[in-house]
Amino acid sequence: MIQIGWHRFGKNVDEFEKELASYVNIDCAAALSAGTAAIHMAFKALDVKQGDIVFCSSLTFSATANPIIYQNATPVFIDSEKETWNMDPLSLEKAFEKYPNPKAVILVHLYGVPAKIEEIREICKKHNTPLVEDAAESLGATVNNKQTGTFGEFGVFSFNGNKIITTSGGGMLVSNNKEKIAKVRFWATQSREKAKHYEHKEIGYNYRMSNICAGIGRGQLKVLNERIAKKRAIYEKYKEAFEDNSYITMNPYLENSEPNYWLSVIQIDEKSGVNPLDILEALENENIESRPVWKPMHKQPVFEKYDFIKIQEKAISEELFERGLCLPSDTKMTEEEQERVISIIKKCFE
Numbered sequence: 001m002i003q004i005g006w007h008r009f010g011k012n013v014d015e016f017e018k019e020l021a022s023y024v025n026i027d028c029a030a031a032l033s034a035g036t037a038a039i040h041m042a043f044k045a046l047d048v049k050q051g052d053i054v055f056c057s058s059l060t061f062s063a064t065a066n067p068i069i070y071q072n073a074t075p076v077f078i079d080s081e082k083e084t085w086n087m088d089p090l091s092l093e094k095a096f097e098k099y100p101n102p103k104a105v106i107l108v109h110l111y112g113v114p115a116k117i118e119e120i121r122e123i124c125k126k127h128n129t130p131l132v133e134d135a136a137e138s139l140g141a142t143v144n145n146k147q148t149g150t151f152g153e154f155g156v157f158s159f160n161g162n163k164i165i166t167t168s169g170g171g172m173l174v175s176n177n178k179e180k181i182a183k184v185r186f187w188a189t190q191s192r193e194k195a196k197h198y199e200h201k202e203i204g205y206n207y208r209m210s211n212i213c214a215g216i217g218r219g220q221l222k223v224l225n226e227r228i229a230k231k232r233a234i235y236e237k238y239k240e241a242f243e244d245n246s247y248i249t250m251n252p253y254l255e256n257s258e259p260n261y262w263l264s265v266i267q268i269d270e271k272s273g274v275n276p277l278d279i280l281e282a283l284e285n286e287n288i289e290s291r292p293v294w295k296p297m298h299k300q301p302v303f304e305k306y307d308f309i310k311i312q313e314k315a316i317s318e319e320l321f322e323r324g325l326c327l328p329s330d331t332k333m334t335e336e337e338q339e340r341v342i343s344i345i346k347k348c349f350e
């Protein structure tokens with residue numbers, strides 16, 4: 001075919017959608033320019049708009065919450081529980097008592113650890129509220145052998161540079177609702193109507209993944225299982241190394257779930273007298289990068305005017321932020337490098 005110009009769509013986009021959908025075992029997927037775009041499109045497909053309330057995990061990256069504002073809706077942030085660090089089902093129930101008719105719930109599977117998704121799905125069903133899973137960090141993680149991102153009405157994945165697999169930048173929206181996914185593809189390509197000329201009846205977005213990125217994604221999907229195995233080995237090595245230090249706990253997960261171990265994170269008991277920032281600095285002095293745990297959304301200047309629901313006197317999400325540290329978890333890290341990280345951390349407790 002001789003075309004008027006270079007065409008950004010092609011076979012890779014369709015194939016990447018099919019392959020990703022097949023990997024997580026869901027009917028449909030739309031490849032988009034970012035995970036954030038996928039969250040935005042999920043809310044649009046659920047008709048989230050001005051005056052609507054959306055319940056949202058507080059302990060997450062801001063990209064989970066920003067699209068609520070893009071749709072002019074109002075977030076209500078929900079605290080974490082201690083067993084997975086994700087949305088607390090009891091706090092969620094409490095939120096439904098205060099706000100009986102939210103438009104949607106969005107939860108995150110933080111650092112690749114699945115949330116108490118089955119419990120939360122039941123609560124959402126009981127209240128007839130659609131659930132969106134921000135699985136940007138948890139591709140490949142499962143609960144009772146079912147993939148995160150496939151429990152709710154919509155699931156979101158990210159292929160940003162820091163994620164377990166990457167297309168340099170990109171995202172995917174998945175669902176078993178074929179019509180809604182088709183509609184998202186339409187909005188994401190500037191809402192161009194089927195006509196010879198350019199015809200628009202709705203506002204559109206330039207949110208589609210490019211064919212080049214999708215090509216990279218197809219290659220990356222082939223190494224996903226390998227990456228998870230490597231990430232798991234890194235997690236296990238840290239876990240073993242800190243086993244005899246009662247002040248350190250690794251980011252926990254439930255027995256019925258299998259994380260993708262995207263990031264190894266530790267929580268440090270206050271009684272140790274060691275602050276996570278002391279460790280961050282000790283590592284930094286050796287040119288090793290570590291990061292604080294996400295600062296909860298309800299503590300962020302841009303979101304602090306919104307309501308926050310918790311059941312504990314001291315919010316779990318705040319405690320995790322204050323006491324947590326994300327450790328080097330790159331799959332390219334060698335065993336020797338990880339041993340160095342471990343010995344620097346151990347020294348902080350001497």
Ligand SMILES: *Cc1c(COP(=O)(O)O)cnc(C)c1O
Pocket residue numbers: 033034035036037060061063064108134136137157158159160169170171
């Ligand atoms: C990375 C990330 C996103 C956003 O994905 P992008 O592809 O960077 O837009 C959303 N939520 C969480 C929890 C993330 O970690």
